Amino acid sequence: MTHEKWLQQTITMAVENVRNGGGPFAAIIVKNDKIIGKGTNLVHLHNDPSAHAELLAIREACSTLASVDLSDCVLYASGEPCPMCLGAAYWATVGNIYYACSKTDALLEADFTNPLTHFFNDQDEVPENRSVPFIQMKTQDNLAPFHEWNKIQNTN
Numbered sequence: 448m449t450h451e452k453w454l455q456q457t458i459t460m461a462v463e464n465v466r467n468g469g470g471p472f473a474a475i476i477v478k479n480d481k482i483i484g485k486g487t488n489l490v491h492l493h494n495d496p497s498a499h500a501e502l503l504a505i506r507e508a509c510s511t512l513a514s515v516d517l518s519d520c521v522l523y524a525s526g527e528p529c530p531m532c533l534g535a536a537y538w539a540t541v542g543n544i545y546y547a548c549s550k551t552d553a554l555l556e557a558d559f560t561n562p563l564t565h566f567f568n569d570q571d572e573v574p575e576n577r578s579v580p581f582i583q584m585k586t587q588d589n590l591a592p593f594h595e596w597n598k599i600q601n602t603n
Contacts, residue, residue, distance in 0.1 A: 453477060453523040454547045460487055461500070461525040468492055471559065474500040474524040474532075476508035476517060476541070483520065484508025500524065501532035505539050517541045526553060530570075 453475065460473035470488030477483070486503025490496055501524055509515050517539040522528075524546040528536060536544060553559040574581035 448480060450545050454545055457523050457525040458547055464488060472500040472526045474504040474522060476504045476520050476522055478520045483511040499532050501528050502535050505535050509539060515539055521545065
């Protein structure tokens with residue numbers, strides 16, 4: 448299938464999801480022209496702010512492959528991935544991302560208000576001055592989990 452057809456499939460999924468009470472987003476992960484993960488926005492249906500379409504698709508794809516490496520896969524999303532979903536895509540090393548509607552299109556042309564607007568404004572602030580303050584408190588052993596991780600990784 449073409450990129451346009453995969454994107455059209457996400458749009459169809461998103462429309463159906465809205466009709467079923469979900470949010471206006473859907474995503475699929477494709478490998479070798481086969482869907483290995485899919486998801487729709489279930490944030491309000493599940494009262495789970497992490498139940499974004501892209502995250503659910505990434506989780507399913509990783510489970511299907513028994514791997515966190517999606518570098519040979521393509522993520523198709525009905526809307527431009529938010530920072531959380533983009534972070535997950537980077538962690539999973541997704542090969543390519545195609546999306547149908549930009550966040551600007553959603554806001555200006557569909558009147559979809561983005562609850563993450565403050566995030567984009569906050570990201571340039573120093574952590575303690577953000578709308579949700581980030582306060583680092585170093586402890587004596589704050590790096591212990593990373594040292595343990597490295598020790599175990601180096602023995603494998």
